[in-house]
Amino acid sequence: MTQRASAREKGSERGRACVAIALGLSMLCACRLANADQAIVQQPPAFGHAIADVLEQKVLLQERGHRAELVALPSAGRITPWLERRPPSISTDDEGRQWLVLHYQIVNAPQQLVSVTIPATRLPLTSGAALDVPDWAVTVAPLTLTDPPNRGLLTPLQADRVITAPSLAPIRRALAIWASATFGVLIAWCAWALWRDRREFARLPFARVWRALRRRDPASVDDDATAWRLLHDALNSTAGRVIRARSLPQLLRDAPHLQPLRPQLEAFFRCSSARFFENVPPPERFSLRKFAEALYRAERRNQH
Incomplete structure (x- = not known):
C-alpha cells in the first residue's frame, strides 16, 4: 500500500509540474502578444x-x-x-x-x-x-494579351521603352567640318605639288629638258638637233663646265647619282659625236626622250 501511495504522489507531482510549465508558456505568449500593438x-x-x-x-x-x-x-x-x-x-x-x-x-x-x-x-x-x-x-494585371492580334502596336514583342532618335544636326555638322578639312588638305597638297614641280622645272637642268620633251613624239625628238643640244646644255649645267665624251668620268665623280646611267651616257655621246662632228648616221638607235626622262628621275631622286 505504501509503494502504491508513493507512486500516486510522484505521478501527481509530475502532472502539477507539466501544468505549471504550460501555464508559464501561455502567460509568456500572452505577454508577448500584449506587447505587440x-x-x-x-x-x-x-x-x-x-x-x-x-x-x-x-x-x-x-x-x-x-x-x-x-x-x-x-x-x-x-x-x-x-x-x-x-x-x-x-x-x-x-x-x-x-x-x-x-x-x-x-x-x-x-x-x-x-x-x-x-x-x-x-x-x-x-x-x-x-x-x-x-x-x-x-x-x-498583365501588360498585354497572351496572344496579341499583331495589329498596330499590339504585337508579340514590344520595346521596354521608346528611344528617341538622336539629332542628326551635330553629325552633319561634324561631317561637313571634316569634309571641308579634307578638301582643304587636298587642295593644299595639290598646290604644294604644283609649286614643287614648277620650282624643279625652273631650277633643275634635266627637269627643264624633260618638261620640254615629255609631250613630244619620241620619233620626232630623236631626229631633232635642238633636243640633242638641250641635253648637252643640261649636262654642262649639272657639271658646271662643258662635258665631252672624254670628260664623262669626271662628271660621274661629281654627280654620282648619274652613275647607274653610265651606259646610256656613253651611247649618247657616241651618237651625238656621229651626228654633229662626223656627219655619219648614228652607230645605234638611241631614244632621246627615254634618256631625258631617266636623267630627270635620277636628278629628282637625288634632290629628295
Whole structure:
C-alpha cells in the first residue's frame, strides 16, 4: 500500500509540474502578444497595378497614443517573387505625426490577373513593444494579351521603352567640318605639288629638258638637233663646265647619282659625236626622250 501511495504522489507531482510549465508558456505568449500593438496603416489601392508600379504603404509610428521609435528600419531588397522593397524612409505629416513609408515595386508580370500579397511585418520598438503591420493583397494585371492580334502596336514583342532618335544636326555638322578639312588638305597638297614641280622645272637642268620633251613624239625628238643640244646644255649645267665624251668620268665623280646611267651616257655621246662632228648616221638607235626622262628621275631622286 505504501509503494502504491508513493507512486500516486510522484505521478501527481509530475502532472502539477507539466501544468505549471504550460501555464508559464501561455502567460509568456500572452505577454508577448500584449506587447505587440496593431499598427495604423495606410495601405495602397488593392487593384489596378502592373509590372514596375510602386506600392506605397505608410505605418503610423505611435504606441498607445505616444510617438514610438523603431529599433531599426526594415531592410530593402527582394521580399517575394513579385515584390521588391525599396529603402524605407520616415516622413512627418501636418499634425507632427511620424510615418514609416515603405515602397514596394512590382518586379514581375503575370500572364493573367493574379493576387499578390504584401507580407505582414513586425516592427520592433525601442520601448520593447512592437507594431504589427498586417499583410495586404493587391491585384496585378498583365501588360498585354497572351496572344496579341499583331495589329498596330499590339504585337508579340514590344520595346521596354521608346528611344528617341538622336539629332542628326551635330553629325552633319561634324561631317561637313571634316569634309571641308579634307578638301582643304587636298587642295593644299595639290598646290604644294604644283609649286614643287614648277620650282624643279625652273631650277633643275634635266627637269627643264624633260618638261620640254615629255609631250613630244619620241620619233620626232630623236631626229631633232635642238633636243640633242638641250641635253648637252643640261649636262654642262649639272657639271658646271662643258662635258665631252672624254670628260664623262669626271662628271660621274661629281654627280654620282648619274652613275647607274653610265651606259646610256656613253651611247649618247657616241651618237651625238656621229651626228654633229662626223656627219655619219648614228652607230645605234638611241631614244632621246627615254634618256631625258631617266636623267630627270635620277636628278629628282637625288634632290629628295
